[in-house]
Amino acid sequence: MICVRPATAADFPFILSLRNEPEAARLSTRGRAVTHDEYWAELGPALGGHQAACRVYIVIETNGAAIGYVRFDVRSTGVEVGIAVSPAVRGRGIGREALQRGCELAREQFGAQKFHAIIRHENIASQKIFQAVGFVSVRRDEHFGYYEL
Secondary structure, three states, X not given: OOXXXXXXXXXXXXXXXXXXXXXXXXXOOOOOXXXXXXXXXXXXXXXXOOHHHOEEEEEEEEOOEEEEEEEEEEEOOEEEEEXXXXXXXXXXXXXXXXHHHHHHHHHHHHOOOOEEEEEEOOOHHHHHHHHHHOOEEEXXXXXXXXXXX
């Protein structure tokens, strides 16, 4: 069983390390790792409780240990969602459960109605997770598939 909770500044080292895990970095929209300063500039305001930053993170935990996160970027067209799960727990349905619970929380907490995801073509695991939660493919380009819920 997992728990989801709002991320805090104390979670930044974990989130950065998971974001820069080699497979996660390769499959990210940037396709590479990010520096501490680069990521803090994006993530820091959200972790400081400044919801006006339009980015919200929730941490996924099991038995009190952080094992992943779900990211929400609030945009005029809806909420872009991203997810990362620790390699040690991948393949156990945790990503699907966390994504589903995270989207429910986003609806309750900030009235999210429409969700989007951008997923690299080679990231089959993420495609399956998002589709299992109800996201549908709406278009593709050379590198990415675009999904909506």
